[in-house]
Amino acid sequence: MxxxxxxxxxxxxxxxxxxxxxxxxxxxxxxxxxxxxYVSPHGPEVATTERKRFTNGDVYKTRLTATVGPVELGGGRTVDTWTYNGDLPGPLIRLKAGDTFAARFANHLPETTSAHWHGINNRNDMDGVPGLTQPPIESGDGFDFRFAVSRPGTYWFHPHTGVQLDRGLYGPLIVDDPREPLSYDREWIVMLDDWVDGVGGSTAETVMGELMGKPAHPSRLLHKGHTPSLRGVPGHVKYPLYLVNGRASDDPSVFRAQPGDRIRIRIINAGSDTAFRVALGGHKMTVTHTDGAPVRHARTDCLLIGMAERYDVLVTAGDGVFPLTAVAEGKGASGLAILRTSSGERPTAAARPAELSRTLMLPARLRADDSVxxxxxxxxxxxxxxxxxxxxxxxxxxxxxxxxxxxxxxxxxxxxxxxxxxxxxxxxxxxxxxxxxxxxxxxxxxxxxxxxxxxxxxxxxxxxxxxxxxxxxxxxxxxxxxxxxxxxxxxxx
Ligand SMILES: [Cu+2]
The missing domain is CATH 2.60.40.420 (Cupredoxins -  blue copper proteins)
Structure with a gap:
């Protein structure tokens, strides 16, 4: 009954x-x-709005499988974790504004999951919120996502179920502009993450338990989380690793370019409990977009990127080897990636570019581009x-x-x-x-x-x-x- x-x-x-x-x-x-x-996610209003978005572009077909398995995080560390298609970050989804996204999603996890397309002005019944816009996707089951994508920008995808995001379930979703107004030579997608899963027996669930008052070994909680120049406590958890593009800071990923190249960097914070302060040693950055939307271009030394935020910046590459450092706000440690345009020693995880303590860009200093x-x-x-x-x-x-x-x-x-x-x-x-x-x-x-x-x-x-x-x-x-x-x-x- x-x-x-x-x-x-x-x-x-x-x-x-x-x-x-x-x-x-x-x-x-x-x-x-x-x-x-209220409008139902499956109601006629949703379908009508989707028809207005639809522009008969290409259909971008892909398969995404949420799965359990080993992942190498750099420095010889391998953990068993949950990812999309076995990759960390998950596979790059890249289509252009006007296309239709069509994904066969399979759940090979031992529990229910969901997939949310963060930042997309999606049709409501494809938004991936279990218990609100659709049922949870059961273990062993699947779901066909299909929706029109109308706006260019830097987005990402992740589950909307419990604390699954604090495993390895995330990936970049880039929507190109068929009439791209920026000109640049190269593009670098940078995904930041705070990592605990599988290290010393910790999981996202043991961390949640500890936060709810059930002590865990090893303890993952910070007792003080001071931030250099802003108020309050940015996060609770002292993560054993901070990753950039799935790599720990002692064995970072390297992006190669030529001196003088103009590089568009799309930075995505996929962390669960960590805001990052990000600088590229030896470079000023020109902010062009926040969360996928254009802004009036603004120069800065350093960015503050909260969980799920994105910033697009342009830099003109210098000659040398440079740290892209992402300091975990209030936590002392950092993630690292390398920009290399010539030979030379690579910076270490302890590198703290001077730009980190110069001008910090906060949203209140930015203006929306007139087009948006x-x-x-x-x-x-x-x-x-x-x-x-x-x-x-x-x-x-x-x-x-x-x-x-x-x-x-x-x-x-x-x-x-x-x-x-x-x-x-x-x-x-x-x-x-x-x-x-x-x-x-x-x-x-x-x-x-x-x-x-x-x-x-x-x-x-x-x-x-x-x-x-x-x-x-x-x-x-x-x-x-x-x-x-x-x-x-x-x-x-
Ligand atoms: Cu909060």
Whole structure:
């Protein structure tokens, strides 16, 4: 005999007992209408929006298999972990704007999984959020993903299930622009990661257990996580390794180029609990994109990249051997890759390029390129306010003190300019990610889909509600999202 899960019951009563609220300006907290008043991920609104995106480009066909097996991390270290197709990072998915993505996804893991296409303004039923946009993909089962890809940029893919991301399940997803406005000689994709899985018997699950108060050996928790120039604690976990493109810093990957080459570097933070401060020794960087969207070009020495954020930069290669150093913010250690344009000794993992302590680029200093400014009046049609709450001892990270509940939805309407206002009441950093849309930092700031909110900060972002469905809004610290710091924005029908 079927029984209701606790979640389902809560979702139902939550929806039924709250009164409906207004549509103009301000809808705080959750949420009024019953589930039937929301656009379904499988509803006609989603299909109509997808038809508008479709432009009859090529069909990009691929196979992705989530699998268990050994991976070599450099320096002779081999771990048993979970990856896509046995590769770390996972296979490069590369298509062009206007194409259709078609992947046969197979789950060879011992548990359910999912696949989320981070940053893509996807059709809602392909967004890969189990229990919200589709059922979980069972062990031994598969799923056919198929969707139109309309916007160029630097994206990536990962599971949206538990803390699986803190294994090796991630890969780059690059959408080329058929009318690429930048000119450069080479391209370097750089994926950053904090690594624990399979080292000394630790897994993402043992780390989560320790964070929830079950001591583990070896302990992976940081007791102090100070950051050089910004407030608060960036992350909880002292990882045994920080990887760049799947390699540990004592045996780094090497990118070869010619002196004078103009190189586009696409940097993706696939870490679960680590923000990285990134510099290329001996070089200034010109920031061209954040989270796939163009910005007015801005020069900097150093970037701060929260979990799931991406930055594209241009550099003109010098003559020599240079460290691309990614310091784990507040954790002391770093990841490393090498740019080599001539012979010479390679820098060591301990290298700390002077650029790390020069100009640091933060999103508030960037402006959206005119081509991606949000259209329409600057005044929002609706404002949703989110207090970021929780503390380390209880490990109860949440929005507005309410842990994730798939049936609790924040109502929005198609066509609205929606403002999200975040106030961080905690001591932790929270990189907040919105699915299916890119927002603009208010006041003409950059377009992004993930934004670090520092302790004490009060930050507003606006987006155009142009992609109907049920969309996750969550912290991209995977241990915070798993603890409950997730919620849903739902389009009203
Ligand atoms: Cu968080």
């Amino acid at each position: 079927p029984t209701h899960t606790r979640r389902a019951v809560l979702a139902f009563t939550g929806a039924a007992t709250l009164a409906a609220c207004g549509t103009k300006q301000r809808t705080d907290a959750a949420v009024a209408p019953s589930p039937g008043h 400014r949000l259209p329409g009046a600057a005044r929002p049609d609706r404002t949703l306010r989110f207090d970021l709450t929780g503390n380390m001892r209880r490990f109860d990270w949440a929005f507005n003190n309410q842990p994730y509940e798939p049936g609790r939805r924040h109502a929005i309407r198609a066509g609205e300019r929606v403002r999200l206002t975040f106030r961080n009441h905690t001591h932790m950093w929270h990189p907040i990610h919105l699915h299916g849309h890119t927002f603009e930092l208010t006041g003409g700031g950059p377009r992004k889909d993930t934004m670090i909110i520092l302790p004490g900060q009060n930050i507003s972002v606006d987006f155009k509600a142009n992609n109907p469905g049920l969309w996750m809004l969550h912290c991209h610290n995977v241990y915070h999202s798993e603890a409950g710091m997730m919620t849903v924005l739902g389009y009203l029908r």
